[in-house]
Amino acid sequence: LSIFFGKKSGEFHNRIPYLENSALTTFTTFKLGMTENIACIFDSDQLTVIKSEKELGDNMNIVPAIHAGSLKAFDNEKDGIPDIAFIEEYDNSLKIFLSNKNGMPSILFSIQLADDHKEILVDEFFKTTKIFYCYSKGGPLLEVFRYNFITNKLNRKQLYAPGEILDVAMQRIDSTIVNIYLVYTKQSKLYLGKFENKELSVTF
Numbered sequence: 665l666s667i668f669f670g671k672k673s674g675e676f677h678n679r680i681p682y683l684e685n686s687a688l689t690t691f692t693t694f695k696l697g698m699t700e701n702i703a704c705i706f707d708s709d710q711l712t713v714i715k716s717e718k719e720l721g722d723n724m725n726i727v728p729a730i731h732a733g734s735l736k737a738f739d740n741e742k743d744g745i746p747d748i749a750f751i752e753e754y755d756n757s758l759k760i761f762l763s764n765k766n767g768m769p770s771i772l773f774s775i776q777l778a779d780d781h782k783e784i785l786v787d788e789f790f791k792t793t794k795i796f797y798c799y800s801k802g803g804p805l806l807e808v809f810r811y812n813f814i815t816n817k818l819n820r821k822q823l824y825a826p827g828e829i830l831d832v833a834m835q836r837i838d839s840t841i842v843n844i845y846l847v848y849t850k851q852s853k854l855y856l857g858k859f860e861n862k863e864l865s866v867t868f
Contacts, residue, residue, distance in 0.1 A: 666682060682702070684754060742788075773813075830849060
């Protein structure tokens, strides 16, 4: 079950997967108060309702998060309200939830990944711009996503280690330079490497 949100131009945004279950037999939408809801019926006669809430409960499943992998909390705007970034393994994407003042996830960002990543690091140095590092242990690729949540501007880089990545750590020098340390293996030997990530260039 996926949702498509329309644009003013008559086109649609990319689909947002809400539910994956082969036992789903039918669904319908209905309005309750001021909120739109989705009722799903499965072949076991189970009824599931996807609806809007004002606060989180202990037994809630948040959509869209079908096969959520690595998850990191961060603080956009440094307002003390936690926001969430996670890898959605179902469609191989980086999903970012920004929370409203009540702590409810209210804005969704989705970024397609170039590889099957399993790990996330978040650089929270700036107030409204966050940098997300995605990689998998055993692979050479480290993807870097710099997202400005005010302008909705995304900058992405792909960095390749000389071998298979085992671990990644960051050291921010100032507002323009970040050292990215890699522990990696090559031909059965263990190495420590460093990317120097500047605003306009990357060196290893």
